[in-house]
Amino acid sequence: MKIRPLGDRVVIKRLEAEETTKSGIVLPSSAKEKPQMAEVVAVGPGGVVEGKEVQMQVKTGDRVFFSKYSGTEIKLDNQELLILRQDDILGIVEE
Amino acid sequence: MKIRPLGDRVVIKRLEAEETTKSGIVLPSSAKEKPQMAEVVAVGPGGVVEGKEVQMQVKTGDRVFFSKYSGTEIKLDNQELLILRQDDILGIVEE
């Protein structure tokens, strides 16, 4: 089962954050603070959104940072995903 | 009795969500949390909405995800339906 986002919407999946202490021990990030980094799972076609032409700048597989509290959480095949507008994506992570 | 939505409005009917535990037992979703997946029942003609041309991208029979708290609930022939703007539809579910 897949989801095809409408307009300028993007479907993302949160990436678990890891934190390394100075001594080298890896600590999982606090369960309270949700990670802000995610992987793009599906991208809408863009086009005219609220009367304005929008071109999509992210693609499936991109790792991105996104605005806290943006988007709507959905469950698809027991996966927790987030659908948000491309405008809520802040930047793309590069190696 | 049918309803013909105006402008960019769409009429949808919530789909009951089911959850499968790891052991294979199917649990109905909590009664408290309303399902976010729905089937499109009727689609407005689109056209100029608040001074902007809107083209409809969903059609009757589509299964869709929609924004929480969006739209207006109505009762028609004892069916609970929801009327919302196409912009409150997040994406279309595909098999």
Added chain:
Amino acid sequence: MKIRPLGDRVVIKRLEAEETTKSGIVLPSSAKEKPQMAEVVAVGPGGVVEGKEVQMQVKTGDRVFFSKYSGTEIKLDNQELLILRQDDILGIVEE
């Protein structure tokens, strides 16, 4: 005494809702919950509204669903009416 709405405004009159139980007994809807279905009593001329061309899509006699909490209630010849913008009309009921 009649009222001629300005711009994209529409005058409607609430229709009393009836509910039929499974056993066939008709129950009047709760007095607390106002009906959301109404009959169109008068329709404005449309035209330029807030700088945007609006075409009227409802006509006198249409039965419509409308947004809760929208519009202004008025009394005319002891009749309770509601004046709202066409944009607060969600859809037209068809037999």
Added chain:
Amino acid sequence: MKIRPLGDRVVIKRLEAEETTKSGIVLPSSAKEKPQMAEVVAVGPGGVVEGKEVQMQVKTGDRVFFSKYSGTEIKLDNQELLILRQDDILGIVEE
């Protein structure tokens, strides 16, 4: 002393509402609930208002319904008047 409204503004004077009981006795409307019907006393020239061309559709002497809580109350020669935008006028009463 007169007031010439600017732009799309209209000066109105509330009309006292009267209610007739079924037995024919006329009761003055409650003092608490201000009447929503008014007579137009002066009309602005319209023209470009907030960058949009506005044409005036009411004229002096019209009896109109207006939005609750809209406009600003002023006193002129001990008369209580209300200045509001034409957009806050809902409709014109016709005999």
Added chain:
Amino acid sequence: MKIRPLGDRVVIKRLEAEETTKSGIVLPSSAKEKPQMAEVVAVGPGGVVEGKEVQMQVKTGDRVFFSKYSGTEIKLDNQELLILRQDDILGIVEE
């Protein structure tokens, strides 16, 4: 010392309101309720304001009504003045 307002701004000076009782005694208006009538002291050049062409319709010396709570109070040479946008001026008083 004078002030030259920018854009569509207007400088006004409140006029003290007087009330005459039926017996002919003149009562000063309550100190609590500030007068809404004012005299125009200076007028901005108009022009493009927030991307829209604004033409000034009031001139120095006009007596005007203005929106309550609008504008900013300033002190100039110990005079209390108010600077507001022309759009907060409701109408011009004529004799």
Added chain:
Amino acid sequence: MKIRPLGDRVVIKRLEAEETTKSGIVLPSSAKEKPQMAEVVAVGPGGVVEGKEVQMQVKTGDRVFFSKYSGTEIKLDNQELLILRQDDILGIVEE
């Protein structure tokens, strides 16, 4: 160290206000009420701001009145300055 404001922003420095009583004694303005008069220290280039062409109308050295609570306070070389949009400047003081 200097600051070059972006777009339609202006850097100003508050001017200490003085008040003269009727007896001629000069009283410093209350420490609680910050002065609303300021001197322009730096002016942005204007240009397209939020999609609209803005022309700068103030220049370095102008004494201006500005909207209360507007802008952001910054410290530069131990000087307290305020950066605000030109639109928050109400008028220019002339001798």
Added chain:
Amino acid sequence: MKIRPLGDRVVIKRLEAEETTKSGIVLPSSAKEKPQMAEVVAVGPGGVVEGKEVQMQVKTGDRVFFSKYSGTEIKLDNQELLILRQDDILGIVEE
């Protein structure tokens, strides 16, 4: 690991502020008050943002002042960064 901001977004890194007392002792700024000066780390491509053409006016390495409470904090390689829109950058510091 780097971040490539989308649209008119800019990535900045706060600069620690120092305060010199009159006696010449350098005091670190209070831990409570976050510094408002930052260095630009990465700059988006600009282009059409919300239907309006935006040209980038800051570049990597610029030291800037930015609006309090603007932007989103992110962690990248254990560095605390801030992603904000160029419009939240108030000005560029020059020597």
